[in-house]
Amino acid sequence: MILEALNYAASVPLTPAAFRPHIASSVSLSARARRCAKAWAAHEANSQAQVVETVKTLKERRTAVVLGSGLLRDVPIRALSKAFDTVVLVDLVHLASARLWLTAKGLRNTRLIHRDLSGFEEAMAGKPIEPLGFLRQVPYLDLVVSANILSQIGVGCRRRLEREGQAERADDIVPGLIAAHLEGLKGLPCRTCLITDVSYRVSDRQGAVLEEDDLLAGVTVPAHSTGWDWPVIPFGEGNGDYQAVHRVIAD
Template identity: 50%
Template sequence: MSTLSKRRSVAVLGSGLLRDVPILLLSRQFDRVYLYDLQHLASVRLWARLNRLADLDFQTRDLSGVEQLREKPGVQPRPLNFLNDIPELDLVISANLLSQIGVGIGRMAAADTTLPGDASPRLIAAHVEGLKSLTCPSLLLTDRSYEVLDKSGRVLERDDLMKGVELPPSGREWSWTVAPYGELSPDYQAVHQVASIRINAS
C-alpha cells in the first residue's frame, strides 16, 4: 500500500471470513473496500456493522470462471474481467484463493463430464492472466505446493497446487505447516509452500 500514489478503491478476491487480509487497515487506508467471495456469512457482515466499517462492500461472486468454461469449453474464460468496471480501482488482492480454485475445480471435473479434463490449469491460468491484465497493481497470495512428511523428513506425498501453471516471480516465499505432527496423525505433518507475488507493481 505504501507504494500506491492513490488509495481510492481496493478489491479483495476470496475475502471469506476476513481473516487473510488486514481488513481494518484496508478500511482505514482506502475509501472503498470491495469484498468478493462465493458467500459472506451473516456473522461477518454483522461484525462489519458493529465495527462501523461502512466502506466495506460485500459482493457475492464465483471467481473461478467455471461456469464460463462449462458454457464455452473452447474459449479461455476471463473471470476477472468485471474488475475493469470498478471505478477508481487502485489495488487488487487475491487472497489464498488460487490453490482452492485448482483443487476444487479438479474435484468437480473428475465428477462432471461437462467440464474439460484440463479445467484446473486453465482456470488457474485465467486467474493469473486476469491479474496481469489489470491497469492497477495486484498482490497474489497463494499456496504453490504441499508435502506430507514423516518424522524422518521423508516425503510421503507431494502435489503442485498450481497444476503446472507458471506463476510470475515471487517477492517472498515461505513454508507453512498446515498440519503439524499430532494434528492429523502423530506420524506425519503437512507443509505448504506459500508465495507472495506483486503484479504490475511500480
C-alpha cells in the same frame, strides 16, 4: 459443533441460493482456522504484511478489491478500510460470523460480493475464460488483492469434475483456469498483490515425505518477492501422525 451449526444456520439466509452449497465447506474451514490458529499465525501475519507493504506504494487509495476474502483472516481488512474509500470483498461465501465481525469493528466502507472467481462455467461451455473481467467495471480501482485463492480454483475444479463424473477433464481444464486468473491480474490497470500457495508436502513425524505436488497444475510459478511455509495441517490436526506444509509466494 454448536458454534459451527449456528454459524451455518445464520449464514444461509444471508447467502444467495446459488452459493449456499459452499457454506458447509466455509464453516469447516473456519473451524479449522480456529483449531490451527497458532500454526497459521505466521502465515496470516505474512499475508497481511504483504498487503500493507503494497498499499504503501500507492499514490491513490480510492477502491480496493480483495479476491478470496472469505474468513477475513489473511488480509488486513481494518487497515484497508482505513486507507481506502471503499473496500470490496469478493468470495463464494461470507459467513455470518465474518459479517458480524465487520459490523462490530464499524467497517462501514466494506462491500461484500458473492462471486465464482474460477471461470469454471465458461471453461465447460468452451467460452473465453475471463474470470476477472468484471473488475474492469469497478470505478476508481487502485488495488486488487488475490488472497490465497489461486490454488483453490484448481482444487475446487477437480472436486466439481469428480462429482460430475468428468474427472478425466481436470488436466485439460485446471491449467487454463489458473493461467486465466494470473493473466486477469496482469491485465488490470491498477496495482495488484498476489498471495498464493504453489505446492505442498506431506511428511510424517520422522521427516519422511509421504506426498508432494504442484498446486498450480504445471503453470509457471509467478515472479515473486517473498515466500514462506504454511503448515496447513500441523501435527495434531487430522489423525495427528502427519503434517501438510504448503509453500506460499507473494508479490
